[in-house]
Every structure is written in C-alpha cells, then in structure tokens.
Amino acid sequence: MTDSLHGHRGRTFAPWKDCASHPLVRFDGVSKRFGDVPAVERLSLDIYEGEFFALLGPSGSGKSTLLRTLAGFEQPSEGRILLDGQNISHVPPHRRPVNMMFQSYALFPHLSVAGNIAFGLKQENLSKAEIGERVRDMLALVQLQDFDERKPGQLSGGQRQRVALARALVKRPRVLLLDEPLSALDRKLREETRFELIELQRRLGLTFIMVTHDQDEAMALSDRIGIMNEGRLVQVATPSEIYEQPSSRWVAGFVGDVNLIEGQLAETGPAGSMVECAAGGRLRVAQKVDVPPGTSLWLAVRPEKIEMVKEAAAAGENSFAGAVTDIGYLGDSSVFKVKLDNGLVLRAAAANRTRALEQPLRRGDRVCLRWPHDAGVLLVQ
Amino acid sequence: MTTANKTNEPATRQQRPWGPRLVILIPALWLTALFLGPFLIVLKISLSQTVIAQPPYTPVLDLAAGWQGIRDFVAGLSFGNYVLLASDSLYVTSYLRSLLIAATSTLILLLIGYPIAYGIARAPRRAQPILVAAIVLPFLTAFLIRIYAWVNILQREGLLNDVLLAIGLIREPLVWLSTDTAIYIGIVYSYLPFMVLPLYASLEKMNETLLEAATDLGCPWWKAFWLVTVPLSLPGIVAGALLCFIPIAGEFVIPDLLGGSGATMIGQTLWTEFFSNKDWPVASALAVVLLAVLLAPILIYQHLQIRELDKR
Numbered sequence: 260m261t262d263s264l265h266g267h268r269g270r271t272f273a274p275w276k277d278c279a280s281h282p283l284v285r286f287d288g289v290s291k292r293f294g295d296v297p298a299v300e301r302l303s304l305d306i307y308e309g310e311f312f313a314l315l316g317p318s319g320s321g322k323s324t325l326l327r328t329l330a331g332f333e334q335p336s337e338g339r340i341l342l343d344g345q346n347i348s349h350v351p352p353h354r355r356p357v358n359m360m361f362q363s364y365a366l367f368p369h370l371s372v373a374g375n376i377a378f379g380l381k382q383e384n385l386s387k388a389e390i391g392e393r394v395r396d397m398l399a400l401v402q403l404q405d406f407d408e409r410k411p412g413q414l415s416g417g418q419r420q421r422v423a424l425a426r427a428l429v430k431r432p433r434v435l436l437l438d439e440p441l442s443a444l445d446r447k448l449r450e451e452t453r454f455e456l457i458e459l460q461r462r463l464g465l466t467f468i469m470v471t472h473d474q475d476e477a478m479a480l481s482d483r484i485g486i487m488n489e490g491r492l493v494q495v496a497t498p499s500e501i502y503e504q505p506s507s508r509w510v511a512g513f514v515g516d517v518n519l520i521e522g523q524l525a526e527t528g529p530a531g532s533m534v535e536c537a538a539g540g541r542l543r544v545a546q547k548v549d550v551p552p553g554t555s556l557w558l559a560v561r562p563e564k565i566e567m568v569k570e571a572a573a574a575g576e577n578s579f580a581g582a583v584t585d586i587g588y589l590g591d592s593s594v595f596k597v598k599l600d601n602g603l604v605l606r607a608a609a610a611n612r613t614r615a616l617e618q619p620l621r622r623g624d625r626v627c628l629r630w631p632h633d634a635g636v637l638l639v640q
Numbered sequence: 641m642t643t644a645n646k647t648n649e650p651a652t653r654q655q656r657p658w659g660p661r662l663v664i665l666i667p668a669l670w671l672t673a674l675f676l677g678p679f680l681i682v683l684k685i686s687l688s689q690t691v692i693a694q695p696p697y698t699p700v701l702d703l704a705a706g707w708q709g710i711r712d713f714v715a716g717l718s719f720g721n722y723v724l725l726a727s728d729s730l731y732v733t734s735y736l737r738s739l740l741i742a743a744t745s746t747l748i749l750l751l752i753g754y755p756i757a758y759g760i761a762r763a764p765r766r767a768q769p770i771l772v773a774a775i776v777l778p779f780l781t782a783f784l785i786r787i788y789a790w791v792n793i794l795q796r797e798g799l800l801n802d803v804l805l806a807i808g809l810i811r812e813p814l815v816w817l818s819t820d821t822a823i824y825i826g827i828v829y830s831y832l833p834f835m836v837l838p839l840y841a842s843l844e845k846m847n848e849t850l851l852e853a854a855t856d857l858g859c860p861w862w863k864a865f866w867l868v869t870v871p872l873s874l875p876g877i878v879a880g881a882l883l884c885f886i887p888i889a890g891e892f893v894i895p896d897l898l899g900g901s902g903a904t905m906i907g908q909t910l911w912t913e914f915f916s917n918k919d920w921p922v923a924s925a926l927a928v929v930l931l932a933v934l935l936a937p938i939l940i941y942q943h944l945q946i947r948e949l950d951k952r
Contacts, residue, residue, distance in 0.1 A: 332852055352855045365853035369871045378867075382858030430857065 272482060274307035281344065283308040283466055284329065284434060289338035291324050298324040300490040301338070306434075311460050311467045313477035316487035317513070322470045325487070326436050329468070330359045342433060353382070358432035362439040364423035366411040372422050373398070373407035379430045397425040400459070417448050424456075428463070437469040441476060453479050474514050478502070486510055502561075507640040511559040516594075518565070518605045519638075520558045524550060531632060534558060539601040543576045545633035560635040562594060562608035568627050569620070578629035579603075583620055595620065597628055679931075686924035687717040697920050721925035731909065731926065735933065738906040741820075742889040745827040746835075746881050752828065753835035753880065758869075760836070761843035768844070775836050787826060787897050794822050794898065822898035827888055834887075835880040842876025843869070875948065878941055886934050906930055 274280040282305035291299040299321040306312045314322040327333045329340060331352030340348050347355055358379070366375050376397050380390045398404050401421035411419055420443070427435055440456065441449045457480055460467050471477050477484050478498040485495045494506040505511035508519055520542065522534040527548050534542040534556070542558055550556070581599035594608045607628055620626065688697040699716030702709040725731045760771045778786060793799045794816035801813040816822050846869060854864035870877075892907030899905075904912075906926065914923035 330852075330856060332855075351860075352852075353858050353860055359853075359856045361849055361853055363847075363849065365847065365849040367850060367853070367868060369874075378854070379857030382863075426857070 272309070274310070275305065275483065280307060282306060282341075283310075283343060284468070285339075285341040285344075286325070286329075287339040287341060289325070289328060289335045289340060291321070291328060291333055292336045297490050299328070299335075302490070302492055303338075304485060304492060304495065306466065306468060308466055309464055310483065311457070311481045312469070313481035313484045314468070314470045314487055315474060315477040315484050315514075316472065318472060320487040321490040322472075322487045323438060326359075326438060326468065326470045329434070330357060330436055331355050356433040357436060358427035358430045359436040359438060360423045360427045360440055362442065364411075364419050364443070366419060366422055366426070368411055370410075371407065372403060372409050372411070372414070375411065375422055376426050376429050379426065383430075393429055397429045400428070401425045416444055417452065420444060420452065424459075428459075428465075432465070434466045434468055437467060439471055439473075440469060442471070442473065449476075456480060478514075486513065488513070504636055505559065505638070508557055508559070508638050509640075511636075511638060516562050516606060516608070518560045518562065520560070520603065520605075520635075522556065522558060524548065524552050524554045524556055524637075526552055532637060534637070536601070536603075538599070538603045540579060541576065542635075543632050544635055544637055545631075546637050548637050548639065550639055554639065557638045558635045559638055560605075560630055562606040563592075563610075564634040565605065565607040565628050565630050567595060567597070567607045567609060567620075568629070569624065570627060575629070577632065577634075578627060579605075580625065580627050581605075583622055583624045583626055586620065586622065595626075597626060599628070682924045682927055684717075685920050686721055686922075686928050687719065688921045689716075689718070689720070690919045690921050695920070696918055721921050722929070724922065725925055725929060734904055734906045734909040735929070737903055738889045738891075738930075739933070741823065741827070741895075741905060742885050742891075745824055745831070745888055746885045748824065748828050749831055749835040749884050750877065750881060753832060753839055754877075756832075757836045757839035757843050757876075760840050761846070772837070772840065775833050775840075779833065783830070784893065786830070787893060790822070790826050790829065791817060791897060794825070817898065818900040820899065823895050826894040826898040827891065830894060831884045831888060834883040838879040838883060839873065839876040842873045842879075846872055875945070878944065882937055882941055885937060889934060890930060 284304075284306040286302055286304040289299055289302050290297065302321075302325065314325060316322045324333060328335050331347075331350060335348055338348075339346050342356070367378065370378065373394050376394045377390050380393060385393075394407075395404075398407055401424060403418060403421055403425070406414065406418060411422065414422065420440070424440075441452055444452060453476065456467075469477070469480065478501075481498065483495060483497055484501050486493050486501065488509060494501060494510050496504070496506075501510065501514055505514065505517075511517045511519065521537040522542060523537070525533040525535045525541070527533075527550075529547060531543060531545045532548055534544060536542055537555075544558060548556070579599045579601065581597040583595055584598045584604070585596035587594040587596075588611075590611070592608050592610045594606055596604060596606055598604050605628060685697055688699060690696060691698045699713045701713045705712070756775070760768055760775075763771055796813050796815065796817070798816070800816060801810070804810045805813065816825075850868050850872070851861070851864050854868045855861060859867060890907050891905060892911055895905045896908055896911075910923050910926045910930075913919045913926060
C-alpha cells in the first residue's frame with residue numbers, strides 16, 4: 260500500500276514522491292498570529308501542480324487562516340509563501356493569480372449571474388467580445404446557460420454554488436481555493452456535486468486547495484489531505500494512508516471511528532510485534548515498530564475491521580470474549596458496543612447485508628471479537 | 641375533537657382576511673384624517689379668492705342654500721392663483737432657489753454623511769450603538785435653540801471668526817451670518833442624522849466577504865468600494881437623500897434665521913403670503929405646487945423600491 264503510486268482516485272499521480280518535481284505552492288515556515296493568539300504555527304507544506312489538496316481539521320485549527328494567507332487576505336506574521344517559486348507573501352490579493360470560492364459563495368447580489376462571472380474579467384481590461392465569450396463558455400461549463408440574467412437571490416443553493424465556482428474559474432487561476440465548498444448544500448446534492456467537482460478539476464487540470472471540516476468530503480475529493488490541529492499540520496498523506504496509517508492517536512480518532520487499545524511492546528521484529536495489553540491479554544500485530552520493548556503504545560483498530568462471532572469461545576490470538584452492551588443501527592451498517600471480559604469496551608461494525616428486520620444480536624448476547632494481524636496499526640504518540 | 645376542528649375551519653377562514661384589513665385600516669384612517677382631509681381643504685382654499693372677511697377667502701360652501709349653494713360654490717372656484725404663481729418670477733425664482741439649495745445641501749450631506757455612516761458600520765460591534773446614539777444626541781436640544789446657537793457662532797464677533805482669527809487664517813472678521821453659506825451650514829448641521837441613519841442601516845447589513853470577493857477577483861480596495869459597497873447601499877442613499885431633500889426644500893426656520901433678507905426660499909415666501917399679506921389662497925396654491933414638485937422624487941423612489949422587491 261505504501262509504495263503504490265495509484266491514489267485512491269485511480270490515477271497515477273504522486274508528484275510529492277518525485278524529488279525532481281517543483282511545488283506550485285510552498286508554505287515555508289508560515290506563522291500567523293492574531294494579537295497574541297497563534298492561528299498557524301511554523302507551517303511548511305508543498306502543493307503540486309494539478310493536485311487536489313484538502314486541508315482538514317476541526318474548527319479553529321487554522322486551516323481557513325492558512326487558505327486566507329494564500330489568497331492574500333491575511334499577511335503571514337512569519338515565513339514565506341511561494342507560488343511558482345516566487346515569493347508572494349506581500350503581493351496584495353487583487354494581484355495574486357489565485358482565486359477563491361467562498362464558503363457562503365459571496366456572490367454580488369446586485370449583479371446578474373453573467374455579471375458576477377464577468378466581474379473578475381472586467382478588472383483585466385479585456386475586450387467586451389472576449390469577456391462575453393469567456394462568460395458564455397463558463398456558463399456552459401457549469402450548465403447555467405439559461406440563467407445568465409438571473410440574480411443570485413433567484414437561484415437555488417446548488418446553482419449559486421456553481422456560479423461561485425464559475426466566477427472563480429473564469430479568471431483561469433493558477434490555484435483555485437475552495438473554502439468549505441459544499442457545506443451549504445444539502446446532503447444529497449453535496450454527494451452529487453463532489454463528483455462534478457472532481458470531474459471539473461481533472462478536465463481543467465487545475466490545482467485545487469480546499470478547506471473542509473468534513474472528512475468524507477476530504478476523502479472523496481482529494482489527492483492528498485493535510486490534517487491540521489491547533490495551527491499545525493499533524494499529517495500530510497493520501498486519504499487511504501491517513502485512514503489506514505494515521506500518524507498519531509489524534510489523527511486516528513479524528514478521521515473515522517477507531518478503537519484504541521493501550522499496551523506495552525513485548526517484542527518487535529520483521530515478523531511483526533507482540534503487545535502486552537494493559538487490560539490483559541496479548542495482541543499480535545503485523546507491523547514492526549522502531550521503539551525498544553517496554554515502550555507503551557496504542558493499537559488502533561477500525562470498527563469495521565473487527566470480526567464479531569456469536570460464540571463466546573475466545574480462542575487464539577487477537578480474540579476476545581465479551582458481551583454486547585449497545586447496538587447502533589445506521590441502515591447500511593450497524594455498530595456494536597462490546598464490553599470485553601478484561602474490561603475494555605470496543606466498537607465493531609458490520610454491514611447489514613440481509614433485509615432482516617430483526618438484528619441477529621441483542622443487547623447482553625455473548626460474542627467474540629477478533630481481527631487479523633494486519634488490521635490494526637501501532638501508534639507510539 | 642375532529643368534528644370540532646372541522647366546524648372551526650370555515651370560521652377561521654372567513655376571519656383571516658380581517659386581520660390584515662384591520663392593520664391597513666389604522667394607517668389609512670390616520671392618513672385620511674391628518675393628511676388627505678387637510679390637503680383637500682388647502683387645495684380648496686388655493687382655488688379661492690382672497691377677501692377681507694372671516695374666513696379671508698371666497699367662495700365658502702353654504703350647504704344651507706342647498707343645491708344652488710353648491711353650484712355657486714363650484715362656480716366661484718378658479719385657477720387664477722396658479723396662473724399668478726406661474727407668471728410672477730418672484731414665485732418661480734423662489735421655487736428654483738429652494739430646489740437648488742435642497743439639491744446642493746443633499747449632495748453635501750451625502751458626501752459628509754457617507755463616510756460617517758461607513759465608519760460607524762465598520763466600528764467594533766459594541767461601539768456601534770454608542771456612535772449611533774452620538775449622531776442622534778443633538779436632537780436632545782431644541783431645534784430652535786441650536787439654530788440660535790449658530791446665529792451666535794456665525795455672527796461678526798462670533799466663535800467662528802474668533803477661531804479663524806486666532807489661528808491666523810484670516811486677518812479681518814468675515815461675514816458669515818445672513819449669507820447662503822450660513823444657510824448651508826445650518827441645513828447640513830441640522831439634517832445630518834437624517835442622512836447618516838438610513839445610510840448606516842444599509843451599510844451595516846453589508847457582508848464584508850463581498851469586498852474580499854471583489855479584491856480576490858482583481859479589484860483594488862477603492863474600486864471594490866465603488867463597484868460593490870456603493871451599489872449595495874443605494875437604497876440607503878436614496879432614503880437618506882429623500883429624507884433630507886424633501887423637508888429642506890420646504891425649510892423655513894433655517895433660511896429665516898441664518899439667511900439674508902434678499903432671495904428667499906419657498907417656505908419664507910409662503911410665510912410672507914400667509915402672515916404678512918394675509919393671502920391664504922396664494923399661500924395655499926404655493927403649498928400645493930410644492931407638494932406636487934416633491935411628489936416626483938417620492939414616486940421615483942417608490943418605483944425603484946417595487947422593482948427591487950420584484951428582484952427577490
């Protein structure tokens with residue numbers, strides 16, 4: 260998995276692995292403080308041409324601030340921002356070849372759809388004919404040909420989102436910045452729009468940098484995700500790496516659901532590791548770690564990777580008996596909370612493959628949880 | 641329970657229109673009693689002739705004389721006063737002067753009021769109510785007293801000349817009082833809140849992200865202000881301009897106390913006709929024409945507002 264050049268989006272695209280490729284955008288030790296409050300701290304990050312990069316983090320993690328420093332709305336307190344190798348830290352926002360799609364779209368309510376899209380082109384002193392042509396092309400691209408005369412107030416949420424996208428794209432930016440691009444849409448439309456957005460980015464070959472707090476959105480859209488917390492990047496990797504190999508307990512807990520089991524390293528080697536579980540029992544893990552035996556660490560196991568069988572006969576490695584304490588029915592899957600006999604509470608998820616209205620398991624049923632050696636990942640931090 | 645609901649339904653359906661009707665009835669009654677009624681009386685007097693009598697105009701409707709009385713009354717009405725207004729350059733000049741002063745001072749008010757309103761709208765949230773209160777504060781002192789204070793400030797030995805002499809800007813005291821400058825100072829000072837408040841109301845609603853969007857799309861900040869802030873505050877500009885222009889055009893106290901004795905504004909002309917010449921019909925005709933002139937901007941504003949509502 261680690262050496263795969265294929266992103267989860269099924270394309271061979273990994274310029275960040277190629278030492279010869281130059282980044283399009285480089286944040287070089289960027290800090291931003293508001294008064295005494297640090298929003299971004301000494302952050303360095305390279306983003307490559309044609310990449311769809313997502314900044315993911317909880318609110319207040321500094322992801323929006325970072326995006327705004329690239330747009331030019333905020334000046335970094337320290338560090339440099341490079342675009343195509345040029346330092347643009349002090350270039351005012353109206354002279355930067357980047358455009359932003361705002362969270363609430365920020366469409367001009369007094370201008371028509373066509374007027375909104377033409378706004379940026381009019382600032383470039385282009386001929387009327389060229390502006391008209393580019394606006395028409397853009398309207399066709401976002402399928403709003405028949406809406407050019409409408410005012411933003413007369414559009415649906417999805418149409419407004421497309422106008423905002425068209426208004427930013429028509430400027431042919433080097434980088435398109437998207438601030439929570441889909442958060443104002445309802446769920447169904449959001450999922451459809453995700454695919455449109457990927458399709459569009461691929462077709463135009465543009466570099467997109469998106470800020471989101473929605474991990475599904477980040478996973479579905481991006482080539483790489485930068486996870487931010489408290490003004491710092493805690494992990495930068497492809498969506499599958501983030502999910503399967505989180506770099507820390509915090510990342511594992513932030514992205515998706517996870518069981519964290521505390522223990523002490525008993526032995527480790529090329530064949531894998533053995534962990535002495537703090538609550539009792541031993542865990543075998545396929546992964547080798549670079550810490551001496553005795554170090555305390557955590558095993559992170561995703562609920563869907565835990566197999567649950569009804570018989571309470573716990574036998575073999577990574578196998579624990581317990582009782583179901585809670586069941587969460589989610590439609591496509593169910594999540595079971597199981598209290599193990601050693602006191603640990605773990606969550607296991609199972610897809611609901613049959614249309615049985617009755618759950619096969621009830622609260623209080625004795626079960627056995629087990630998982631393969633390579634299902635979990637050992638985290639030292 | 642269900643049957644009770646069913647029987648209630650038609651009743652509530654019938655009752656529903658009464659609520660809105662009643663709500664409209666209150667302003668309608670108010671305007672009929674306090675605007676339309678008096679206006680019709682003024683209109684009638686403007687079509688009469690002046691006489692030395694009580695009341696000082698003729699004809700007077702004599703309902704006791706029956707049908708003949710009404711016929712005599714209608715026959716006695718004439719448009720003579722309006723012909724007089726159009727033919728005498730004194731009145732025409734007075735109207736034009738009023739409109740010119742109103743237009744000029746409205747423009748000055750807009751130029752001064754806009755930055756003030758913009759500043760308040762951009763001030764920290766907590767400071768805004770205090771700043772708005774500060775704008776309204778002068779109203780706590782009686783209007784007449786404030787205008788008399790200006791008489792004091794603008795006179796030859798007044799505060800303004802003292803200050804200008806003290807800082808060495810002028811060598812000799814200047815004449816301020818009884819000039820058009822004094823009228824403009826008085827008007828701009830008095831009407832500033834009426835310009836600032838509607839402007840503030842529309843600027844305060846403005847989404848600041850729109851300005852960021854404009855700069856992001858390649859506008860320097862001053863151009864973003866011109867292309868986004870100004871058009872979006874247009875309703876406030878129009879409202880403020882009307883709130884100032886209309887009463888200024890009919891202003892009497894300020895030109896009378898601060899202005900010179902030469903050219904007069906229409907309010908002063910009207911006052912003279914009414915109180916000095918005791919010519920109620922001509923005074924009424926002046927008032928009716930003023931109303932007709934001022935109706936134009938109000939109608940334009942209404943038209944714009946309806947168009948704005950249609951857009952949403």
